[in-house]
Amino acid sequence: MTSQNPTPSIVVIAPEHGDILLAQFGRYAREYDVVLVDSAAAAEQLAREIVGAGRQVAMFVCESRLPGATLAGTTPSGMALYPALARLRGAVPTARLVVAAYWDYFREDSEALRPGLAKGKYDAFMLMPRGVRDEEFHTAICELLSDWGQQVAAPETAGAFLITPVRDSLTMAIRDLMDRVGIPNVVVSPDSPTGTAVADELADSGVAPADRHFPIVKVADLPPLMPRTVHDLSILMYGRPDDIEVDTVVDVVIIGAGPAGLAASVYASSEGLATVTMESDAIGGQAGTSSMIRNYLGFPRGISGMRLAQRARGQALRFGTRFFTGWPVVAVEPGVDGAPHTVVTDGGSLRARAVVVAAGVSYRKLRIDGVAERVGVGVYYGSAMSVARDLEGDHVVVVGGGNSAGQAAIYLARYAKTVTIVIRRAGLAETMSRYLIDELEVDPTITVRPNTEVVDAGGEPFLEWVEFADTDSGERERHETRGLFLMIGADPGCDWLPPAVARDERGFVLTGRDVPKAAWRDGVPPESLETTVPGIYAVGDVRAGSMKRVASASGEGASVVPLVHGLLARAGR
Incomplete structure (x- = not known):
């Protein structure tokens, strides 16, 4: 082209x-x-x-x-x-x-x-x-x-076209998924040459105009896809877990493909273990949305979360890991007396001798009507890098005081007219790395508003304004904005784990000596990354007491593999 x-x-x-x-x-x-x-x-x-x-x-x-x-x-x-x-x-x-x-x-x-x-x-x-x-x-x-x-640049050659007359929340969510998995994509109208060609292809395959709905997604040589959710698109592109071809039982199923899960995938498969990795969203997890990670060992100029994730996925694929994305795990059924564990999804079940839970965390929802109604049309959880170019010259608000919020603000400042970081605390020092604070302080586009929270939002059909409230005085102020990016704390994504897996009061998985003594076996605590169920491990952000950093998550993902080897050796495998 x-x-x-x-x-x-x-x-x-x-x-x-x-x-x-x-x-x-x-x-x-x-x-x-x-x-x-x-x-x-x-x-x-x-x-x-x-x-x-x-x-x-x-x-x-x-x-x-x-x-x-x-x-x-x-x-x-x-x-x-x-x-x-x-x-x-x-x-x-x-x-x-x-x-x-x-x-x-x-x-x-x-x-x-x-x-x-x-x-x-x-x-x-x-x-x-x-x-x-x-x-x-x-x-x-x-x-x-x-x-x-x-x-920044528009793709020279698009790997995917999104055909739609309007950029609704589904279109933006699909575009974000494409960006996060590294597929160059372009949004075009149905009247464009590409849109017309795809309409002809649908007609040739017998799809009547009345049966078509937008967005229509054209990916490489696949037939046109008409997903109603991002999950639908993942199924169509990557298949179902029951498609996997294994004899009976795999050595290890890794749940989650963020830094911890990807590291576990690379090291497990490189050590010869039959490895399957499940990811409910996009490869890379929450870290995959980071525009630039500058403090990861070995990358002096920094690396985007997407590129780090895709490189790690490529490594794991090279050693034989099988990936299935878009399929959330809905249950894990522990094996009895050394029998394999069963990992259950709506698309099929897998049996494994070991399970590594690397499901990460999700951003806490802001329970405000004006915000909830505009998710995907001005309100975004995470950095949503794909929409940054659409906000050129606009005012943008980032809510959160962690590293992800700082990275998002720096990235958005390259496009937006102003970026306002809103935090409930008095400052950023307790929650954000020093190098990010230094970058924020020298960027005249970025302003930090401490002791502030978002209490309302509005605009039709897209977000047009948010309302701030001072946490001390209660005084309110309306702020014009076209983008609200929410990164306000983390909730563990593991409600589907069985009750036998112990968790702390916030829902994070307990491992090793953090497990209550009543759950120790014969007076001995589980191994360092092992849960209260033998053969089920937890690594990365989902684990209670973890550092919530990319490097530490990767380290835990690598460290769990020798524990899995030990488990298999004790079972005579």
């Missing part, structure tokens, strides 16, 4: 070493318009002209030294990049910002400029290539361009 999108630009700002950078970026010239300028002012003017002409700037690449005053408190060679970078980000908030230091300056400039990287003033600080084929440099550039392309 020939691209209909204007060629995006890479603007290189290099007053001193433009020849080096321009030569290095020559490899991108076939698919990007690479332009060299000698000052930040010229880059800003050019960027505004590009945007004004309806085109996009994908990336700014700036030398670490520009003409100007030194940064206060830095070495004499540390030049005033921050104000220049701030103006560039103001001109094109979605463009990636890269600072490249000439090798003679790298050590000195990194000391002066790395604090700005930690605060999110730009996206990457790198050593300028010293010769040809510096693939470490280009790997970083390609990763940044890939993130830009996935989050």
Whole structure:
């Protein structure tokens, strides 16, 4: 398919070493318009002209030294990049910002400029290539361009088309699912060429116009799909659990495909265990909705939750894990006297020698009529990255004080005119990582409103306003907004577990020494990640006492596999 999108630009700002950078970026010239300028002012003017002409700037690449005053408190060679970078980000908030230091300056400039990287003033600080084929440099550039392309640019080639005359809540939910599983998608009208072609395909297959309903989803070479729920689409795309081909019993069923479940999937299948992973929503769980995770080990430039999840899924598939998505588990029936456990879904049941519960948590619902009525049409639980582009120039409200809320606010600020974070506490320090707080503090688009809660919302048919209340004085204030993103605490998603699996007062699963002594077996507590039912384990956010961080969830997912091996060994398998 020939691209209909204007060629995006890479603007290189290099007053001193433009020849080096321009030569290095020559490899991108076939698919990007690479332009060299000698000052930040010229880059800003050019960027505004590009945007004004309806085109996009994908990336700014700036030398670490520009003409100007030194940064206060830095070495004499540390030049005033921050104000220049701030103006560039103001001109094109979605463009990636890269600072490249000439090798003679790298050590000195990194000391002066790395604090700005930690605060999110730009996206990457790198050593300028010293010769040809510096693939470490280009790997970083390609990763940044890939993130830009996935989050910002309209797809060059869509993997799915959503045909609908109106963007209702179902359309937006399907679009969000597509984005989270990494399928490029485009929403088109029924009168478009694609819409007409799909209508003809439905007619050829005998589907009368009266029997059609929107949205119609066209995915690759599949026949047109007409789901009434996101769950319907998952079934049509990924099959039912009873489709699985196993002899009688699998070694382990993992319930949930967030970071903990994915890590368990990779390590279990790589160790030769017959592994099935069930996910009720999209691969990645709650973490999969994060626009950028910057504190995960091994990813110095950060990684989006979607990409992390898809890479982990790919690893697990390589080792033989079978995935079924869109099928919530409705019950687990413990085996008796060493018999296999049964995992029950509406689409079929599976038997397993071990069960790992990695179901994660869900955001707590805000029980307000004006909010509940507009879920999917202005009100969203989680970051809903897919709708961010639709909110360009609007006012947005994020409710929550955790890392997910901070990541969502930073991402939304690249599109929205303003972002307001609403929290009931007096501040963010108790609930959010320091690096995110630092990024929020330097972004003029983002405002934090402490001691505040949302008490009402309205607008027809989409959300148009919310009402705040001061938790101390009770004073109310109406705030214009087109997007309300709710991340207000976590509830464990495990009501379907049998009563024999002990939980704390909030519903989180108890494991190891946290299990009440009355439930210990022969005076011995269960193993560290084992529940009160032998052979059923819990990892990640659903487990009582977990850290509620991506890295710790992944660690628990990996750590549970030796426990499963021990269980199977004791059973003689």
